[in-house]
Amino acid sequence: MELKNKKWDLDKFMEFRKEVLQQWPTGKEVDLQEAIAYQKKLGEEKIMAEKLQEAKENEETLIQPRAGVALIEEHIELLKFLRDKGKTDLLPTTIDSYTRQNNYKEAEAGIKESSDEGRSMLNGFPAVNHGVINCRKVVEALDAPLQVRHGTPDARLLAEITLAGGFTDYEGGGISYNIPYAKDVSIEQTLYDWQYVDRLVGYYQEQGVRINREPFGPLTGTLVPPSISHSIAIIEGLLAAEQGVKNLTLGYGQCGNLVQDVAAIKSLEELAQEYLKDYDNIMLTTVFHQWMGGFPQDEAQSFGVISWGAATAALSKATKVIVKTPHEALGIPTKEANAEGLRATKQLINMLKNQELVSNTKLAKEKEMIKKETKQILERVFELGAGDLAQGTVKAFQAGVLDIPFAPSKYNAGNLLPARDDNGAVRYLNHGNLPFSDEVVEFNKQKLEARGEEEAREPSFQMVIDDIYAIGKGMLVGRPR
């Protein structure tokens, strides 16, 4: 495998497809030309890029849940419920964990078990096993765009089947679905495999079919500083654009301090436009994920966290918000709980329509620092790759120049330690090998020292631990007992 950030030529891509489509019998159902014709016949209400572009133009924030169950009819019923009772604008199909590990045999067993038990024995929809025809049943039963949400390092066959099946948006990327999800999968391998996915989307695009791509913004979802998630999002966006992707949603996971989170979404959009300027006609949107870390057990408190995420998404003017449920601390939500999270979110989005956070010096300062940190990271990534972003990314992880907090992957340095400052904004307690200027290091240090003074304790690893549990315990900043 020779990894470089260069658009795959068609012959190479078509050669690889033969091997990918043999990985499971349903691969035989994929006929690319037929699939393109099928996609072109879809009603506009099913095209994600259309809905996102319209929302962006109207400065609306659309809402979308996560949802997926094992069997087809039940999955359709669930999604219809979320449309009717949850008033969701956009639909997901969350894929089960076996499929995410390419373990289609176990997924098959799970389908049978679910049908025997009369309830979902998988934590998502096993789209590869169901195949193209059955994916189309789901798409045709609903009146909204469907996006594949998962966490799959090798997502090539899943992409082939779901795109041929009429899904119009595909989440993930070679970093964002590897480092936070896998222990021992090389970055070189997943960057390469995701070039295949993006080349497939680029091929649909060149045939006139708009498929949207959404790198997974939140990463480990635990105190990830904005400049880290922005660096990964922009790298995955650039790698996708090189393969011909034109419709991109870049994402960010809520940290919890309003000014920092609004600054994060606005800086993400501005940075992405800057870095993507050499690619024509990119339709860029943003997604804000409601808090991805530990939730309170108490449902009323959970609605507080959900509403805070909804308010922040609206004030940041993100194109869409991914919604949590009051069952977050318990596990997979019931369809009722899922719909409640959506209705609570929609209430806030509606109440905050046409309102915006007053631009002030604090917001400007946060944007400035996020941009500085992100640019300093990306500049080094390009240097390490001698101008090749894919090579630079591999080398940056080896050097700890890219480093995602609390990631399970052995390819992640894990030197970085984030902690909240006195206002709850996420700062670098230890920036590891991130290539930050003295000014940036000093800025983060001072913010944490100010908290230390308030709490009469030195900034320390204990703060990190306290912050990880804080929201679950009803706080934002993990104050000492």
Ligand SMILES: CC[C@H]1O[C@@H](n2cnc3c(N)ncnc32)[C@H](O)[C@@H]1O
């Ligand atoms: C990324 C993790 C998030 O995805 C959610 N999730 C994972 N699988 C499902 C599922 N099958 N239905 C609804 N939500 C789900 C989980 O509750 C958590 O909020």
